[in-house]
Every structure is written in C-alpha cells, then in structure tokens.
Amino acid sequence: MTHADLLGRVPALDGRYDIYGNIHKGLRRTECLLLSRLGANDFADAAATDKLLADIRRLLALAAAHVRHEDGEIHAALNGRGIATDLVDAQHDDHRAAFAALESGIVAVETAPAAHRAEAGRALYLAFAAYIADDFAHMHEEETVTAPLLWRHFTDEELLAIEMRIIASLPPEENMAFTRIMLPAMNPDQRAALVGGMLQAMPREVFAAVVEFAIRPSLTEADFQALRLSVGLAA
Ligand SMILES: [Fe+2]
Numbered sequence: 001m002t003h004a005d006l007l008g009r010v011p012a013l014d015g016r017y018d019i020y021g022n023i024h025k026g027l028r029r030t031e032c033l034l035l036s037r038l039g040a041n042d043f044a045d046a047a048a049t050d051k052l053l054a055d056i057r058r059l060l061a062l063a064a065a066h067v068r069h070e071d072g073e074i075h076a077a078l079n080g081r082g083i084a085t086d087l088v089d090a091q092h093d094d095h096r097a098a099f100a101a102l103e104s105g106i107v108a109v110e111t112a113p114a115a116h117r118a119e120a121g122r123a124l125y126l127a128f129a130a131y132i133a134d135d136f137a138h139m140h141e142e143e144t145v146t147a148p149l150l151w152r153h154f155t156d157e158e159l160l161a162i163e164m165r166i167i168a169s170l171p172p173e174e175n176m177a178f179t180r181i182m183l184p185a186m187n188p189d190q191r192a193a194l195v196g197g198m199l200q201a202m203p204r205e206v207f208a209a210v211v212e213f214a215i216r217p218s219l220t221e222a223d224f225q226a227l228r229l230s231v232g233l234a235a
Contacts, residue, residue, distance in 0.1 A: 009144050017156040019074070019163055020147055022190055023066060024139045026182035030059050031132040038128055043109065043121040053106050056128070060099050062177055063135070067092045069166045070142075074150070077162055081153050088146055091138040098131045172206075179214040184223070191223075192230040199231060 037052050071092060075085040105124040112120040150159060167175065183191055195215060199207055211233070216224050227233075 011144060011148050016151045017159045018147075019150065019159050020139070020143050022182050022186055022194065023178065024143065025185035026178070027059075027063060027066065027139070028136065029185035030062075030181045031135065034059055035125070035129055035132060038121070038125040041121060043117040044114070049109065049117075049121070053109060056102070056106060058177065059181075060102060062174075062181065063095070064099050065170075065174060067095050069169075073162050073166050074146070077154070077158075078146075078149060083149055083153060085146070088138070088142060091134070091141070094134065095131075095138070098134070102127060102131060176210060176214040179210065180218040183215060183218045188223075188226060188230065191219075191227050195227060196231045199233070 034052075034056055038056070041049060041052055043049055071089070075089060078085050102124070105120070105127050109117060109120040109124055154162075170178070183194070186194065198210060202210065215227070219227065
C-alpha cells in the first residue's frame with residue numbers, strides 16, 4: 001500500500017450498505033485494547049495474565065470465525081459472479097497461520113518457568129502487534145477495494161441477505177460475543193440501527209437475554225441509556 005493518498009483511497013459510502021463497517025470497528029477496538037493490555041501486563045501476576053490470555057484466545061476465535069464467514073459468504077458470492085478475490089483470500093490464509101503462531105505464543109507464556117515468563121510475554125506482545133498491523137491493512141483493503149466491488153455487483157438487499165445468512169449461522173453464544181465487541185466500537189446511530197433491527201427480528205425473550213448478556217454489559221451506563229431512549233426500550 002502506498003501512503004501518499006491515504007484519504008483519497010477511501011471510497012464514499014454514498015448511502016450504500018456498509019457490510020464490513022460494524023464488525024471491523026469491533027475487531028479494531030478489541031485488538032487495540034488487547035495490545036495495550038499486553039504491553040502493560042505484569043507477567044508475574046498469574047491471575048491477571050491468565051485473564052488476559054483467555055481474552056486474547058476469545059478474540060482470536062472470533063477473528064477466525066469472521067475470516068470463515070467472509071470466505072464462505074462474501075468471497076464465495078464474488079467468485080460466483082466471476083470476480084476474483086485472490087489477494088484477500090491470501091491475506092485470510094496468512095491470518096490462519098498467524099492464529100496458530102499466536103496460540104503457540106500464548107502456550108509459551110503459560111508454560112514458561114517464572115523467570116522466563118516476561119520474556120515469553122514480550123514475544124507474544126510483538127507477535128500480536130505484527131498480526132494486528134497486518135489485520136488493519138487487510139481490513140483497509142476490504143473496505144476500500146472489496147467493498148466497492150460488492151457495491152458494483154450486488155444490490156444492498158443482496159448484501160443485507162449475505163449478512164443475515166452469516167448472522168443466522170452463528171450459535172447464540174457466538175452471536176452475543178460478536179455483539180459485545182461491536183457495540184462499544186460503534187457510533188450512536190449505528191448502535192440504534194443494529195439494536196433496533198434485533199428488537200424487530202428477535203422473539204421478546206431472546207432479545208431480553210441479548211440486552212442482559214451482550215448489550216448492557218458492553219456499554220457504559222450513559223451509552224446504554226442513550227441507546228435505550230433512541231430504540232424505545234422500556235427502562
Ligand atoms: Fe477479511
């Protein structure tokens with residue numbers, strides 16, 4: 001990627017459906033928070049380290065699922081209309097290699113003798129930073145190059161149907177986990193649109209569980225109250 005025209009590369013949304021926007025915001029925010037925690041972590045503190053490593057594993061599992069969803073639904077749809085996805089396919093293969101390498105780095109921290117744990121933690125920090133740097137470049141490619149291809153070859157209704165197929169394939173726990181990383185990364189209008197759509201689409205008890213286990217815990221009380229008012233949820 002050349003950097004002289006970074007802003008010029010970003011295509012205007014022009015009212016089109018932003019299939020990558022919310023999930024990529026969620027991944028970027030979570031990756032930044034985890035990198036920051038890794039850098040600041042005291043690897044002599046076993047409880048804090050265990051919690052951090054578990055949180056990194058959870059993010060990597062979501063990232064792996066996200067890559068599978070894009071391969072199975074977005075790239076397949078483009079390929080089905082004769083559009084090649086070689087670069088982003090190769091980037092997804094690199095991600096899969098990174099997931100395996102990062103898992104080894106996590107295990108190395110877990111199994112290191114106390115005297116070597118900080119060193120294993122430093123290696124994991126640098127490896128994770130390199131992975132998210134690649135992921136940021138990859139998501140930029142998707143949102144500046146792949147998205148315009150989707151807009152050119154698919155209607156917004158078709159793009160929404162692709163996203164709905166992905167969401168419908170998620171087990172409830174994974175759906176909640178994605179909601180938890182996405183909502184705090186999104187702006188108030190995006191939150192209201194997502195949660196308003198859930199309110200319309202879900203049975204009442206399911207929606208109540210999503211509010212309790214995914215929506216409320218992921219937001220500050222002030223942000224939750226603002227969302228509650230804009231969507232028209234009962235107090
Ligand atoms: Fe991707």
